Amino acid sequence: MADDIKAVSTEVVPVDARQPEAAVIERAAALLRAGELVVFPTETVYGLGGDALREEAARRIFAAKGRPLTDPLIVHIAQVEELERVAAAVPERAQRLAEAFWPGPLTLILPRGEQVPRLVTAGLETVAVRMPSHPVARALIRAAGRPIAAPSANRFKHVSPTTAQHALADLSGRVPLILDGGPTPVGVESTVVDLCSSVPRILRPGGTSLEALRKVLPEIEPPLPPRTTASDKREREEGQAQRSPGQLLVHYSPTAPLLLFEGEDEAQRAALVAEALRRLERGERVGILAATEDREALRPCEEGGALVRAPASLEEPEKVAAALFAILRALEEAAVDVILCRSFRPVGLGLAIQDRLRRAAGGRIIRVDPSAGATEGVR
Ligand code: AMP
Ligand code: MG
Numbered sequence: 001m002a003d004d005i006k007a008v009s010t011e012v013v014p015v016d017a018r019q020p021e022a023a024v025i026e027r028a029a030a031l032l033r034a035g036e037l038v039v040f041p042t043e044t045v046y047g048l049g050g051d052a053l054r055e056e057a058a059r060r061i062f063a064a065k066g067r068p069l070t071d072p073l074i075v076h077i078a079q080v081e082e083l084e085r086v087a088a089a090v091p092e093r094a095q096r097l098a099e100a101f102w103p104g105p106l107t108l109i110l111p112r113g114e115q116v117p118r119l120v121t122a123g124l125e126t127v128a129v130r131m132p133s134h135p136v137a138r139a140l141i142r143a144a145g146r147p148i149a150a151p152s153a154n155r156f157k158h159v160s161p162t163t164a165q166h167a168l169a170d171l172s173g174r175v176p177l178i179l180d181g182g183p184t185p186v187g188v189e190s191t192v193v194d195l196c197s198s199v200p201r202i203l204r205p206g207g208t209s210l211e212a213l214r215k216v217l218p219e220i221e222p223p224l225p226p227r228t229t230a231s232d233k234r235e236r237e238e239g240q241a242q243r244s245p246g247q248l249l250v251h252y253s254p255t256a257p258l259l260l261f262e263g264e265d266e267a268q269r270a271a272l273v274a275e276a277l278r279r280l281e282r283g284e285r286v287g288i289l290a291a292t293e294d295r296e297a298l299r300p301c302e303e304g305g306a307l308v309r310a311p312a313s314l315e316e317p318e319k320v321a322a323a324l325f326a327i328l329r330a331l332e333e334a335a336v337d338v339i340l341c342r343s344f345r346p347v348g349l350g351l352a353i354q355d356r357l358r359r360a361a362g363g364r365i366i367r368v369d370p371s372a373g374a375t376e377g378v379r
Contacts, residue, residue, distance in 0.1 A: 047150030105207025
């Protein structure tokens with residue numbers, strides 16, 4: 001193996017997602033108590049878990065993922081009482097959010113508790129904490145009897161895993177155990193909210209919508225636009241830990257280049273179809289991610305050999321989110337030369353979808369101007 005990790009054989013063990021078998025959970029919990037790593041399902045994506053209070057376990061997580069030590073980990077808890085073990089203080093705003101959204105896909109940035117090694121927080125004096133709702137995640141954390149640090153169970157910069165098979169593809173030989181609880185229901189990562197800044201702000205949109213958060217904390221700010229790779233690079237060179245590593249512009253990247261079409265619906269659909277037909281004619285293998293509303297218009301592309309995935313309607317961002325990462329991985333595995341992708345409205349989970357697609361595009365966004373009917377973009 002290229003980096004500094006010992007090869008192990010990886011076992012995939014099925015687990016009942018609703019009523020996890022006690023023996024399976026106990027086996028995984030014993031590994032966590034021994035400082036080893038376990039991949040497990042959460043309601044968002046699969047997590048790569050290790051003891052959050054043990055530096056050596058955190059070190060193993062970074063090594064298995066190939067993740068730079070400047071990217072902090074999210075600490076997962078099973079009971080609110082455990083919050084005191086990991087956070088130095090819990091502001092009133094945080095209590096309100098926790099009460100409303102935990103267990104669930106919401107991560108809170110709080111002042112770091114002394115017991116949490118600095119390696120886990122990438123040297124920051126803040127810690128990211130979340131209480132997952134997935135029965136397997138909850139049972140496992142409870143049985144381990146300690147908070148569990150768990151980033152997504154993918155290799156650094158790859159698409160997050162929503163099935164045990166995705167995690168195996170990325171981490172085979174790098175972790176002893178993967179619990180297979182089937183596909184994860186939400187499909188995108190948690191929403192990260194910073195409660196350590198003067199104004200609470202979303203750092204990463206995810207499984208809990210801005211609209212829902214605002215019903216509890218109306219003053220919450222939407223995410224800032226992604227930083228450029230140039231400014232990220234500068235920060236790294238200056239040796240600073242990133243405030244929010246998911247904010248890297250090129251982060252969720254499938255191996256095939258992804259072109260993202262944005263703009264008025266009809267116009268982006270027409271531009272996508274034209275681009276697909278042009279590429280098919282050149283003999284390229286084309287993958288398309290679209291909505292059911294696009295099906296009709298995409299028929300000529302499909303007949304021309306394009307692989308079309310249209311998981312749901314534009315009105316169903318939850319369904320699109322649940323299918324998104326599996327589709328990107330499937331198209332990548334089909335060895336397409338390019339993935340052409342429509343955009344989804346940034347409403348509800350649509351905000352997280354937009355964020356992940358823009359990052360996957362890494363700047364290859366084609367903004368369609370409806371009046372000129374022309375396409376323009378950075379390629
Ligand atoms: P992952 O667990 O791989 O999905 O990514 C970790 C995410 O946690 C990043 O996108 C960050 O936004 C967030 N994060 C973790 N710790 C902190 C922290 N102390 N401050 C800000 N963001 C954090
Ligand atoms: Mg991740």
